[in-house]
Amino acid sequence: MNAQTDQTEVEPTPETLRAPAPPDLDYRLRQQVILSEFGVEALRGTDVDHLLQRAAELCAQGMGAEFCKALEYQRGADTLLVRAGVGWGPDVIGKARIGADLASPAGFALKTGRPVISNHLADETRFRTPQLMADHGIRRAINVLIENRDGAFGVLEVDDTREGMFEEADIAFMQGFANLLGGAIERQRTETLLRAALARQDLLAREMSHRVKNSLAIVASLLALQARAAEDPAVQTALADARSRVEAIAGVHDQLWRQGDKAGDKAEGDGEGVPGELDLAPFLEKLVANLASGVPGQRLACTACPQRISADRAIPIGLLVNELVTNALKYAYPPETHPAGGEIRVRAERRPEGLVVEVTDDGIGLPAGFEIGRASKSLGMRVVGSLTRQLGGSLTIPARETGTCFRLEVPLAG
Numbered sequence: 001m002n003a004q005t006d007q008t009e010v011e012p013t014p015e016t017l018r019a020p021a022p023p024d025l026d027y028r029l030r031q032q033v034i035l036s037e038f039g040v041e042a043l044r045g046t047d048v049d050h051l052l053q054r055a056a057e058l059c060a061q062g063m064g065a066e067f068c069k070a071l072e073y074q075r076g077a078d079t080l081l082v083r084a085g086v087g088w089g090p091d092v093i094g095k096a097r098i099g100a101d102l103a104s105p106a107g108f109a110l111k112t113g114r115p116v117i118s119n120h121l122a123d124e125t126r127f128r129t130p131q132l133m134a135d136h137g138i139r140r141a142i143n144v145l146i147e148n149r150d151g152a153f154g155v156l157e158v159d160d161t162r163e164g165m166f167e168e169a170d171i172a173f174m175q176g177f178a179n180l181l182g183g184a185i186e187r188q189r190t191e192t193l194l195r196a197a198l199a200r201q202d203l204l205a206r207e208m209s210h211r212v213k214n215s216l217a218i219v220a221s222l223l224a225l226q227a228r229a230a231e232d233p234a235v236q237t238a239l240a241d242a243r244s245r246v247e248a249i250a251g252v253h254d255q256l257w258r259q260g261d262k263a264g265d266k267a268e269g270d271g272e273g274v275p276g277e278l279d280l281a282p283f284l285e286k287l288v289a290n291l292a293s294g295v296p297g298q299r300l301a302c303t304a305c306p307q308r309i310s311a312d313r314a315i316p317i318g319l320l321v322n323e324l325v326t327n328a329l330k331y332a333y334p335p336e337t338h339p340a341g342g343e344i345r346v347r348a349e350r351r352p353e354g355l356v357v358e359v360t361d362d363g364i365g366l367p368a369g370f371e372i373g374r375a376s377k378s379l380g381m382r383v384v385g386s387l388t389r390q391l392g393g394s395l396t397i398p399a400r401e402t403g404t405c406f407r408l409e410v411p412l413a414g
Contacts, residue, residue, distance in 0.1 A: 027064075029238055031173045032226060034062040036242050039219040040249075042180040043212055046191065051184050052084035055177045059158055060086050062173060063166075067138065067159035070181070071098070071106055073152055080106055080154060087159075088136070098130040106130075106155045109143035113152075115171045116143040119164070133159060142166040146178045148186035156181070169229075176222045183215040216250035241379075248287075248322040249315075278314055280307045280348055280355075287318055288346050291325050298329055298341050304348040307355065313410065316387040317357060321346060323380045323387075324359040324406050332363030332404065354393075354411040362403040372397075 038058050045051045052070040060068035069085035069092075079097040082088065088096075100107040105116045105127045119140045121129045133141065138159040146153045156178045158166070190211065220243050227239035281304040288302040309317070325344060333342040348357045370376075372395055373385025384406075388395045393410035 025232055025235060028169065028226075028230070028235060031062045032223065032239060032242055034058050035173060035176045035222070036219065036246065038177060039180055039216070039246065042184040043215055045184060046188055048185055048188050049084060051181060055156065055181055056085045059156065059174060059177050063142075063158050063170060065158045065160045066162070067136065069157050069159070070146070070154065071157060072154040073100060073110060080110065082132075083154070092132065096132050098132055103128050104130050105141055106143050106157055109145050109155050110152055113145050113147070115145070115175065116141075117166050117168075117171070118142070119166055137161045139163060140166060142170060142174065144171060144174045144178045146181050146185075148182035150186060150189065153182060153185055172222070172226060172229075176219070179218050179222070180215065183211070183218060187211045187215070213250050213254050216246055220246045220250065244326060245319075245322070245383075248319060277308045277310055280304055280309050280314065280317070283314060283318065284321060284346060284348055284357075287321060288325065291322065291329070295329050298333075299343040300325065300346070301343060302346040304346070305350060307348070307350050309355070309412065313391060313412075316390050317355075317408075317410070320384055320387040320391075320408060321357065321359060323384050327378075327380055328359065328361045328363070328404070332361040334364065337364060350412070354409060357408040357410070358405055360400075360403065360405040365400075365402065366397070366404050370397075 035058075038055060041054055042051055045054075056068040056070050060066070067085070067087035069088065070083050071080035072083040073079075074081050074097070077097075078100050080100045081094070082092050082096045082098075083094065085093055098104055098106060100110055102108050102111055105118050108114070108127060109116045116127075118124050118127065121133070121139055121141060129138070136159075139161055140163075141157055141159045143155050143157045146156055156174055158170075158174065187208075191208070223239050223243040223246065227236050227243065230236050230239060284304045285302045288300050292298065292300040325346065328344045332338075332344065342362050345360045346358070347360070348355065350356075372381050373388075376382050376385065384395065388408065391408075391410050393408055396407050396409075398405050398407055
């Protein structure tokens with residue numbers, strides 16, 4: 001139901017015309033979760049229209065706003081086309097246009113590259129209110145530029161008919177979406193050009209890996225920036241965890257495609273490799289070494305037998321190991337009981353039933369009532385459960401006298 005229908009059925013009151021003001025801590029944490037979720041979609045997606053629509057939906061959700069639109073700059077006509085959005089009628093998306101001149105909020109953001117907040121459009125003296133927004137009763141708006149290496153693509157705008165205040169912190173949230181969109185749009189254009197021009201698939205894979213890693217670096221930088229600006233320790237911890245996961249994904253993609261390129265070259269040269277596969281042993285060893293470098297004093301060991309697996313399985317296995325090792329680093333050896341720390345071991349081997357990966361420690365063990373998967377209160381354990389289901393495997397916790405062992409069993413074809 002759109003905003004206009006709401007207004008015809010319910011008599012407006014000061015309460016209904018004012019946007020709710022959620023607690024700042026929960027509000028900002030939720031925004032970071034939404035931004036991280038979209039980061040994964042932006043990295044995987046190739047349909048620009050779908051990504052623009054998802055960005056509009058998630059931006060409106062994260063801002064608690066009624067309207068959002070992604071505007072594409074039409075250079076020949078010097079206008080902005082509503083390419084995607086939420087809250088607007090079917091006659092708006094893909095059809096409505098607004099001026100791209102400096103006299104409109106979106107046009108100002110486009111031409112100057114500076115974000116624009118207009119919390120009182122009716123009293124605004126800097127800009128005119130575009131007719132589209134006036135027709136929908138928009139009272140306030142916030143605009144950020146979507147750009148990439150090719151220049152300005154357009155503007156991402158959030159609007160609301162209710163009184164309230166968009167804040168400077170909301171700009172960082174929206175700019176994160178805009179940056180991811182800009183990178184995704186650039187990547188999509190690059191893919192089109194590469195597919196038309198390149199004869200070798202491995203060259204395309206190297207270019208893609210570079211784009212993916214750079215896009216993930218943008219997400220990690222945004223999370224680090226937000227963490228430094230946060231004053232609440234809980235917010236800082238949550239953002240640091242989110243950044244760690246994003247950096248882990250970046251490391252997975254970097255190693256995956258580096259090894260994948262070598263496998264592709266071998267496949268062409270002597271038939272010993274298969275494109276799109278990698279050797280699990282050096283892959284996990286490098287992942288564990290990266291985790292160890294961030295926690296001086298902790299002892300991490302990795303033992304893995306050579307085993308070539310597909311990219312689709314390497315990524316979730318790497319992320320799952322990252323979550324389990326990170327969890328052990330945090331909780332297995334508390335300083336009050338283990339001042340000298342302890343050892344965390346990662347082991348992977350091929351068995352007749354498939355691949356077995358274990359993460360083991362000799363620490364204090366798991367708390368009573370510990371759960372894996374959807375029912376767990378821990379985001380990390382919910383991620384682990386989701387990755388296990390994605391792999392079609394099983395995750396168990398074998399009994400031990402001391403410490404903890406997580407055992408992942410994954411069926412492998414052939």
